[in-house]
Amino acid sequence: MTFRTRPPKPPPPGTLASRADKHRCYEISVQDPVAEIDMIDMTYRVLRGKTATVLREDFCGTANTSCEWVRRRTDNRAVSIDIDPEVLEWARRNNVARLRSSQRERIDIWKTDVMDFRHGKADVILAMNFSYQLFKTRAELGTYFSRAREGLADDGVLFIDAYGGYESCRRNREKTRLEQFTYYWDQAKFDPMSGHMLCYIHFRFRDKSWLKRAFSYCWRLYTLPELREMLDEAGFSRVTVYWEGTDEETGEGNGIFTPAGHGQDDPAWIVYISAEK
Ligand SMILES: C[S@@+](CC[C@H](N)C(=O)[O-])C[C@H]1O[C@@H](n2cnc3c(N)ncnc32)[C@H](O)[C@@H]1O
Incomplete structure (x- = not known):
């Protein structure tokens, strides 16, 4: 089974997210x-x-x-x-x-x-x-x-x-607060039959703007x-x-x-x- 990834959502202009560099993040x-x-x-x-x-x-x-x-x-x-x-x-x-x-x-x-x-x-x-x-x-x-x-x-x-570990093979969202933004590791989907997973990386900024689905990975665990x-x-x-x-x-x-x-x-x-x- 291959999961369909949802395309990234562009942030509104003028927000911290719109000025952020996703690769640096x-x-x-x-x-x-x-x-x-x-x-x-x-x-x-x-x-x-x-x-x-x-x-x-x-x-x-x-x-x-x-x-x-x-x-x-x-x-x-x-x-x-x-x-x-x-x-x-x-x-x-x-x-x-x-x-x-x-x-x-x-x-x-x-x-x-x-x-x-x-x-x-x-x-x-x-x-x-x-x-x-x-x-x-x-x-x-x-x-x-x-x-x-x-x-x-x-x-x-x-x-x-x-x-x-048992948290790795299920839907799970983990957040890590960093100085300039919060980093989210999002295990959005997991299929125990195939081991296939869909994971996203999101970033959230101090003005509450998001870089949603900045990176997506469809892989097998x-x-x-x-x-x-x-x-x-x-x-x-x-x-x-x-x-x-x-x-x-x-x-x-x-x-x-x-x-x-x-x-x-x-x-x-x-x-x-x-x-x-
Ligand atoms: C999770 S990132 C890893 C980046 C880096 N290695 C790190 O340690 O953070 C995966 C990278 O693999 C690249 N990639 C995916 N499939 C590939 C392939 N078949 N051959 C070469 N690069 C590939 C993607 O473009 C992406 O930049």
Whole structure:
């Protein structure tokens, strides 16, 4: 079953929402490229005993993470891939334009389907913010994992994230108050038969104006056992899940992810997964 997404609703002119930049709001709400690259850089070093240089960012969106990668070290290179010309143009005009020229020349942006990309080999491939779930059958996702494996150098590592818990597979709307706006993660529909979900991101501003359905995702919620099996089947030699530690004071996640053999049946959790070629 494929859900029909409702088109975004344009905000009334003159409101804060009408002046907002949805891509910047997205970055502020859901991304932390510094922490993400810290985790990937360190984990690659632990797994491979050396430093990664070439990073391929699949489903790169605004290429925020690729930009952080080329800022990190003077020999780091990034290959950033997305299918959507609009978000890539935004990436070029904003994030890439802000880099120094010596950094800019080490980032290579491709407008293409990640399935079709076959140029060069990367030390690290990232598929973050659950984007691979856009492939809604095991056959399609398995093909993507195999092609990502082919795109890695001999000692390359694929990193993905995953989420789950009993709050993830039902209709649910979660709001997070940020300084300039409130971010809403809206699980609008879930079909337990297929695992297909329709999710939206909305933003609400101080003048009560909304950017409704700024982003929509129709994807399949894969379980961790499925992902681990598919990565094994795609030929990766070792698959590791990194579970988040708990802050003792708040009882919330502490942002520290360590290799784990078992998880907790928390209402909602996020993990990283490494898959070594
Ligand atoms: C959830 S966003 C992820 C952005 C970013 N990776 C992050 O971590 O926040 C998903 C992105 O995947 C892109 N996309 C969807 N299908 C794709 C495909 N087959 N090949 C390449 N990019 C794709 C969309 O255009 C969108 O920018």
